[in-house]
Amino acid sequence: MKLYFLIAKRFLFPNKRFSSSIVNFISFIGLFIGAAAIVLSVSVLNGFQDILKSEYIKLNGQFLIEDYDKQLYESTKRYLDFNDSTYSIHNLDELLVIAQNKQSLIQLKSVTNQSLFNFYDLNLKENQEYLSDNEIIIGSSLASRLNLAIGDNVRVVSKDFKFNYFGIPEIREVVVANIFTNRILRADDSLVFGLLNEPSIENLYFEFNNSEAIISNTSSEILSWKDRNLQLFEATEIEKKITFFTLSLIILVASFNLCSSIMQITSKKLKDLAVLMSLGVNKSGIKIIFIIYSYLIGAGAILSGIFFAVLIIYLQNSFSLIKLNPEFYLVDTLPMNIFIGDIFLLIVGSLVLVGIFSLIPLRFVKDMSPNQIINRQI
Amino acid sequence: MILSVKNLSKNFRDGKKNLNVLQDVSFDVKKGEIVTIKGPSGSGKSTLLSILGTLDDADSGKIVINSTLINEVKDLNKLRNLNIGFVFQFHNLISELTLEENVLIPKMINKEEIDNQKIEELFTFFDLQDRMKSFPNDLSGGEKQRVAVMRAIINNPSIVIADEPTGNLDKENVLKIIALFKKLNINNKLTFIIATHDDQIFEIGHSKYNLESGKLIKI
Ligand SMILES: Nc1ncnc2c1ncn2[C@@H]1O[C@H](COP(=O)(O)OP(=O)(O)OP(=O)(O)O)[C@@H](O)[C@H]1O
Ligand SMILES: [Mg+2]
Numbered sequence: 001m002k003l004y005f006l007i008a009k010r011f012l013f014p015n016k017r018f019s020s021s022i023v024n025f026i027s028f029i030g031l032f033i034g035a036a037a038i039v040l041s042v043s044v045l046n047g048f049q050d051i052l053k054s055e056y057i058k059l060n061g062q063f064l065i066e067d068y069d070k071q072l073y074e075s076t077k078r079y080l081d082f083n084d085s086t087y088s089i090h091n092l093d094e095l096l097v098i099a100q101n102k103q104s105l106i107q108l109k110s111v112t113n114q115s116l117f118n119f120y121d122l123n124l125k126e127n128q129e130y131l132s133d134n135e136i137i138i139g140s141s142l143a144s145r146l147n148l149a150i151g152d153n154v155r156v157v158s159k160d161f162k163f164n165y166f167g168i169p170e171i172r173e174v175v176v177a178n179i180f181t182n183r184i185l186r187a188d189d190s191l192v193f194g195l196l197n198e199p200s201i202e203n204l205y206f207e208f209n210n211s212e213a214i215i216s217n218t219s220s221e222i223l224s225w226k227d228r229n230l231q232l233f234e235a236t237e238i239e240k241k242i243t244f245f246t247l248s249l250i251i252l253v254a255s256f257n258l259c260s261s262i263m264q265i266t267s268k269k270l271k272d273l274a275v276l277m278s279l280g281v282n283k284s285g286i287k288i289i290f291i292i293y294s295y296l297i298g299a300g301a302i303l304s305g306i307f308f309a310v311l312i313i314y315l316q317n318s319f320s321l322i323k324l325n326p327e328f329y330l331v332d333t334l335p336m337n338i339f340i341g342d343i344f345l346l347i348v349g350s351l352v353l354v355g356i357f358s359l360i361p362l363r364f365v366k367d368m369s370p371n372q373i374i375n376r377q378i
Numbered sequence: 379m380i381l382s383v384k385n386l387s388k389n390f391r392d393g394k395k396n397l398n399v400l401q402d403v404s405f406d407v408k409k410g411e412i413v414t415i416k417g418p419s420g421s422g423k424s425t426l427l428s429i430l431g432t433l434d435d436a437d438s439g440k441i442v443i444n445s446t447l448i449n450e451v452k453d454l455n456k457l458r459n460l461n462i463g464f465v466f467q468f469h470n471l472i473s474e475l476t477l478e479e480n481v482l483i484p485k486m487i488n489k490e491e492i493d494n495q496k497i498e499e500l501f502t503f504f505d506l507q508d509r510m511k512s513f514p515n516d517l518s519g520g521e522k523q524r525v526a527v528m529r530a531i532i533n534n535p536s537i538v539i540a541d542e543p544t545g546n547l548d549k550e551n552v553l554k555i556i557a558l559f560k561k562l563n564i565n566n567k568l569t570f571i572i573a574t575h576d577d578q579i580f581e582i583g584h585s586k587y588n589l590e591s592g593k594l595i596k597i
Contacts, residue, residue, distance in 0.1 A: 003486035010474035280459025371433035
């Protein structure tokens, strides 16, 4: 093995100088760029996915139970504590907001004060610790669309027009107590927070991050943030796969290059190979030399490409080198995050590819006859 | 007997013609013997040496090297590595490796421990002690051929097979190689089989053969 390694190394870098052939250089660059490009693009997609998750959880928690059959409420009401801030019990209603002459359909999430300020993370415009009965908190997009500021009055009407005893729809007058900002899914355009007085058994929801009491007491389906954004989540997952696949083509082309590089070197070194065989190297030994040769290029290029990309990711996360305009991108700096699993898949996949393409040109070794080569030389 | 050859035959098909290169060749070589073979160009000297060196197969016949019948050996590479040293007309050194590395190839194939002291002594014996770290291209033709001889004998083989070892050298270097072979033969008890056109080297044979029309005849 030591001999094979030595010969492969010297064939690659003749006479200890870095004067390898241009074909080798091109395959190195190709594999380097391919690996770096995959890691960087996947890390950006991961980064946006992370932001999607963290922003979504701020308004919705990690998990949700829709208590359609009231089973959860019935079974847990003995010890459910509405003042507990580790979960949120709330009603959700569709309502119409009317402000001056503009109106908009919204979703009203009625929650307790404890949940509002401790469970959710609203990024409020003004500091606040208490919401009263006739107050609501609206999102910043809705505020600017309806031209509303903190302290303005609006009227809310039930969308399905619950009529009161007098035959007119219930209209409530409320005050905009605060404005929240959230960067995803136009949440701050449609979501409105209000106070929960008495939970109505209809439209009851539980949102929580990690609440043992709820998980152990329900047979209802628990929806994670992924389940609740399935289409978006799957879209980004598919995007990641397509990116991975498309950029793998760079690695594939670079492997072709490696293939021709090996053809070139083997035909140039045919006599040396025959001599090695006359000295006792067997045919698999000859193959191993060139497999080592291509892995010196291939693994070197792929690992340094990954290292380069991880370095960029580290620098970006520490110093925010690449800035974004938050008006268009939700974030002010390019988010990047890479997982060990992605890197592992990349390393294994590309090294298998390199292996296959270095074996293809080595088929000639099978019927190589050293004495023919040695006796026929000029 | 270190080598015993019985009824060796080899044919080549050249288009429709059948070339009987070797017909019923038999001979024995004792340990420590120098055997020289001459014959016209194309008579089959290289073919015979390739077969003896297990680089080529005979059509029929038996070869016993060091009491092993090579027709039955599975791992010929190993046998070649340990029992046979080759010197060719051209030095055939690997130009990317230093002289020391070139010489050590047979030992590395065999994964042997390398004794640096012995290697230095060997280079001194060949008068190349200052060139161990040089590359083949920095050497003269004669020096390169001496390194090739070193590589052939490093594993202390049963037989050194030399095919026109001086075919590419000037007079002075031919003499040096002849002296070297004799010295190695006497000091190390090495056995040589040499094919040559050169009369001077032909004369060092304890047994001399002429190969003509497929027959090997002792002179
Ligand atoms: N693979 C082959 N196919 C067909 N003919 C071959 C093959 N190898 C050798 N020959 C023929 O066999 C004959 C013997 O060749 P060989 O090389 O052994 O001769 P030689 O005695 O070494 O000659 P020289 O002194 O010129 O080196 C030649 O006629 C050659 O053309
Ligand atoms: Mg010949």
